[in-house]
Amino acid sequence: MQTISGKIIEQQDITKETYELIIETQESIQFLPGQFVMLSFKDAPTEKRAYSILRIQQEGKQIHFGIREEKNMSKQLRAATKETEVEIQGPMGRFILKEEENELILVAAGIGITPVLCILHELEKRNWKKRIHLFYSSSREENAAYLEEIKRIELKEFSLKLFLTKEEGEDSSGKIYGRRMNIEDIQKKIKNIENTEIYLCGPVQLVTDIKTAILATGIPRKQLHSEEFYSRS
């Protein structure tokens, strides 16, 4: 597996809790949308964390991550000065878009939106014609990272349902307040099981719960793709 050196060039606030980290790399990186890398500081190479690739620009030499500030590495990366040297291992991971054009259900919770957004931009590039439905869960609308970018996505058959688990309001077709998404919400959007692929990303517990519920409905395992954002411990 390749290890590439890079340096931090910028951190931009996205919401109160999340920021975009931009790293310039010495070599260009080839990746498949949905994949992640292992990131470490050059002076502490054994302390690594996985981060999904949000986008890669500048002919593969500028890599962007969407990161939620949590405890150790995610805070240190936010606080690091420009030019801080880092190491990137990868890309890796099998949470990637299949080639065949099927109907898609995308489910993202919290910062689990990062690989899903990358996949959405890939769908835009491929000019995907089939239905795509995104379920996105966040505590509050102001904490929903990249919401404006998602709304600007140009896909003909794309719809979004936002779950604002800690906010009160009147439910509408696009927004549900005060609860988490559940299997019934997802089932309502599946028109034809055989032609539907489901991509699911977020915290371990939520992904496990939804995955179990989806499989119990009879969706074949090969049509379910998931990424769990577990932490090191």
Ligand SMILES: Cc1cc2nc3c(=O)[nH]c(=O)nc-3n(C[C@H](O)[C@H](O)[C@H](O)COP(=O)(O)OP(=O)(O)OC[C@H]3O[C@@H](n4cnc5c(N)ncnc54)[C@H](O)[C@@H]3O)c2cc1C
């Ligand atoms: C494939 C993959 C992709 C990922 N992509 C992203 C991404 O795009 N964006 C993103 O923000 N994150 C992503 N993550 C999560 C990321 O790798 C880190 O886990 C996250 O940034 C937290 O790291 P940290 O060092 O800040 O916190 P950590 O020190 O790892 O702590 C994380 C959490 O665990 C708890 N914890 C830590 N140590 C202990 C302990 N000993 N006992 C009990 N609880 C403990 C902390 O309270 C904290 O809530 C991804 C994870 C995976 C596996």
